[in-house]
Amino acid sequence: MPNDPLAPGFGVEETFFLVDKRSRNLPSQLPAGFLQAARNTFKDGFSQEMFQSLVRLDMVQPSLLEISEARAYLLERRTRLASLAGEYQLAPICVGSHPFADWHVQVPTDDSHYQPLFEDQRMIAHRSLVGGMRVHVLIPPDTDRIKVMNRVLGWLPLLLALSTSSPLWNGRPTGLMSYRQAVCAEWPHRGIPEHFPDESAFDAYVQWLMAAGSIRRESDLAWCVRPSPRFSSLEFLAADGCPSVEDALCIVALFRALVSWAMTQEDGDPQDSQLQRLVLKENHWRAMRFGIHGMYLDASGEASLSAGAWLARAHGCFGELAESEGDGQAFVRGRHVLRYGSSADRQLHRYREALQAGLPRQQALVAVVDELIAETCGG
Template identity: 45%
Template sequence: MPSRSSLTFGIEEEYFLTDLASRRIPHAPVPGFAEACQAALGSLVTREMFAAQFEVVTPVLHSLDQARECLAEARTTLARVARDFGLGLVAAGTQPLAQWRQQRPTDVARYQQLFDDFQMVASRSVLAGLHVHVGVPEDVDRIRAMNRVTPWLPLLLGLSASSPFWAGKPSGLMSYRQAVCDEWPRMGIPDHFDNDAEYQRYVQLLLDTGSIRTSADVWWNIRPSVRYPTLELRIADACPQLDDALCIAGLFRTMVSHALHAPRPDWVDDPMTRVITLENRWRAKRQGLRGAFIDPATQRALPFADWLENVLQEVLVYTVSGDEPALQHARTLAREGGSAEAQLATYQQARDAGRGHGEALVQVVDALMAQTELQGVAEGRRIA
């Protein structure tokens, strides 16, 4: 079994371009922008499903300090390039003023195929996520490790929730991104398989019956990556605050470390656990960090902060050295609130001050741009 310090990881962050005049996402590709990004960041930056959306993919990382340095540099560089084109950068599950009907898909072939296959479902997916890969040794059954982490996914969704607005309106949810994701097949909480052999049979059945084009077309909230020997976290909304993104990465790595090293409790394989996980995911999607959540270990309802603390106490001994601040930051988010709550507060404060609906949304977008672009932040530290 690997030492905890050897658990490498990688992060993928998605961003929306935002027109500085209208605060909306550009409808069409911005001539020259993709080329300027490639010149500035090389292979770190890639195109996404929509023409006004880009992704940064880190190299293999060993520490959160490396992750901070890499992502802070990528964000500030992308923001500088964007300003030359009259654009800003937003990392959030949804861009509050985005109108999905007006967005054009990128011309990358694999994305064009998704739009052909999934039609309006693909067109509505004007979303940005935070994906985290954690390396798993070849001799470890990734499905069994995944089963151990899956019940805790709603915690990571609650901590990252940053999509309370959809199509210019409050959605009533803290993560409307996950509501849109539920329109796709093979998303959400994974189906249960005892081990990797069972999972491979499932994938082969889908391939043999023409249900999927490639084995990568299983898009669960957590999955064994096809391209890398990793477990890939996919449930998290993109985080405007860099510290929030690092918190998700560090906490997920700690959870995977626990899955690899700790004794396996009986409740993990209880059929009721998946039912509880589905319920908790809904509660995280709807209420974020608030409301009552069901602890799968005790099957009792608890406030989010209490359930989080139970899990942190369980995984603490398996934390990778240097990731301790991520766990403390999770406690801070549970106490003070995350991005979704901050966005709604900014919107309500503007409305209370007499601003119109559209003006209030512009203030939300401006705050998201400032956070994403690390404006006023020294060395990528959290905005006070």
């Protein structure tokens, strides 16, 4: 158990591309029998995403309490998925974008949950061949989730930068470390959430949008962070899928510590001001574009700081709380990512290394996928 008996429970959901082992590409449709076998294996912990080749390992409740428990949970689920996929000549990769798959030939899922999205958003939906990670942190019933959300917003680009894993798209480097976020930005009700003073104002906004026919359900609001429509939690959606379990756990633990810290702040504290919104928007873009190599604006909007300095500032702000909850290693892992690179850095390095070795571009991209398979399935 964490040292702090009040440490909030949390949960993690991961999305996986299912890669054909022979071509390393995404199949347009999954082999017969795979989906039923997966549902039999994971029960309610499995669902299809928007495309046939994209699946998600869900959770019934965000009931985890310790990062060590989360590590065992993620590794066990990944191992089972890899074993099952291997029986159908498939391999899972947990990543923000497949390096060279062509979205034009991907077949939407038959799941009735997603069909309205294709009807409403058309090509935007068909282009959304991306994968992420969702982190839930439980919020007590007497705590306003919107007020907590407003307090954590400014820190979220740092977490995005540490998670970046989508620098390649449709067979070429994009120049962005999280091209997934650029794809998500095409959607309405994505990216940075609107401003609300409290949860009652948010609820009224949801009801207004539904009555106006702008959204079909609350879950259509898929900002980088939101009050979960399924659980009594705050849900972080901005992170790219992390091939490394340890990188994923770093994001999970940092977000939990951040939410815990936000719940200790007084209502009168400055939060979500117009200036902070402008700083947030700029830092979100810099995280997408540069990842851990960006220079970020501080809360005043005047000075710039590196991702390393920003992580150090986070440690000074809520590092002690993270230690009390058993999440202190998140900062150690964060510093590791800053020193050795995020998944986006590793992918670009492998791609360029393969090109320099004389491999054709397609084979260099295959080498990247091979490394993603090994990292996803090897822990």
